[in-house]
Amino acid sequence: MAKQFTEEDDALLAELGVEVEAKKVAARTPQEERVIAGFEEIQRFVEEHGHPPQHGEDKNIFERLYAVRLDRLRELGEFRQLLEPIDKDGLLDASGPVATSIDDDIDDEALLAELGVEAETSDITELRHVRSSAEKKAAEEIANRQKCEDFERFKPLFEQVQNEIDTGMRTTRPFERKAEIAPGRFFIVGGQKAYVAEMDEAFLTAQGMTDARLRVIFDNGTESNMLMRSLQRALHKDDAGRRITDSSAGPLFADHTADGDEASGTIYVLRSKSDLPIVKEHRNVLHKIGVTSGKVERRIANAKIDATFLLADVEVVATYELYNINRTKLENLIHRIFDPARLDIEIKDRFGNPVVPREWFLVPFNVVDEAVERIKDGSIKGYVYDPQQARLVERKAG
Known part of the structure; x- marks a missing residue:
């Protein structure tokens, strides 16, 4: 049997000038x-x-x-x-x-x-x-962004999306998944609105990941043929990157109950009986506009001790029952429309703490009623309230 040399033996033999055959190592x-x-x-x-x-x-x-x-x-x-x-x-x-x-x-x-x-x-x-x-960022700007020659096709889409955001028909939320990227979707990245106009057939990368070439139009009139994963990374890296949700389908609320509908709440329009000078001066055009999930009578029962009601009883001018609607979004929409006419007042509550009521507006009732009707048929997105003319006027383009 062949002798097995230890490391000490190998060293000794090397000192004596004797070569030991190297052990074979598997390839x-x-x-x-x-x-x-x-x-x-x-x-x-x-x-x-x-x-x-x-x-x-x-x-x-x-x-x-x-x-x-x-x-x-x-x-x-x-x-x-x-x-x-x-x-x-x-x-x-x-x-x-x-x-x-x-x-x-x-x-x-x-x-x-x-x-x-x-x-x-x-x-x-x-x-x-x-x-x-x-250097890479600069190269990408040159390679990925170019003038969109047919931007006039897309400009109205961006204007419509902005109007729908303003009226609450669309909202923005943080971007989460690559699956959200699809043709017809809008995003906010790098401070610009981005519209995915086209998406080529999906393919697998060398690493086995799904990707696709996009045509992305930006609201500044440029476009990019970036990859889907590139847009995904850009949205994740941008702290302000957002997905713009799809517009709500159908009217915001109905004026009657259909089979299977359930009431969602009520818009109420109130007039104050307060003796405050500013209220007495503008009583006929000063209205509180809100939305409640319960009965209006219960909502106003304690008006006298509630600073948001100006610590006074109120008169119910009108109510509009809602069906299948997000009450908070609707209330925000109404308040945004009439924000230029919001009453700027601070009063003390019954404990002496300062309170700034936010739901009182110097708006004639007939304008409030018109706004509700325009919300029903969806035409409100084209209008804004002009305090100088005391009426709704068409929103200027641009």
Whole structure:
């Protein structure tokens, strides 16, 4: 049987000038070689900086990349046996914070692109060309934004969306998922409204992720043929990035009950019996306009001791019953329409605390009634209240 040499024997023989046949090492696959090379880069980082790579916007681009890579190596048990013999720092067994600002399915290449780094190679351990974030942003502006030659087609859409936001038919909310990006949808990104006019057929990226080429029109008259994932990243990175909801279908409320309808509340128009000088002077045009889910009689029962009712009894001028409607949104819409005529007054409540009633408006009742009718048929989006003329006037374009 052949003698097995120990490391001490090998050293002794080497001192005596005797060569020992090297032990054969099993050949590694290209993938294993890349994994080892990537892990060794992480080890060199630890040796140089004295700590494992960490996540964070304030960290170096490569440290953030190494941190993501280390997270994955810890998760992938198939490589543990390969790496444990060279893991002198115990990196595979350590644990640390995982990046929270990066998509769960983002790959190293996508991470580098987001950080402003372009890797012109399929091997992410070899970075042959690195551009600064500023250079990349400038290049993207040139490549992705151009004048929209047929913007006149889209301009009315942006105007309509703004009107519908103003009248409460649309709202804005934080962007959440890539699935929200679809043709006909509006977003707010970089302080501009963006309209997804077209979407090409979806495809899978080299990393197995779904993507699609878009035609996005911006309200400043430019357009971009960006990828869906690029728009997704832009919306996530923008603290003010928003999705504009679709417009509500149908009238805001009905004046009768259909089968299956349930009452949602009541708009009430009140007139104050207060002896305050400003009320006495404008009693016929000063109205409180609100929305309640209960009975109006119950809402006004304690008007005398309620500062929002000017600490006085009130007269019910009119009520409008609502069906299947968001009361809060409707009330906000009415108050926005008449905001130029809102009464500016501060009074003390019964405990001496200052109160600023917000639901009193210097508006003739016939104008309130007209506004309700226009809300019913949807035409209110084209009108605003003019205090000088004391009437609703058509909203000026632009």
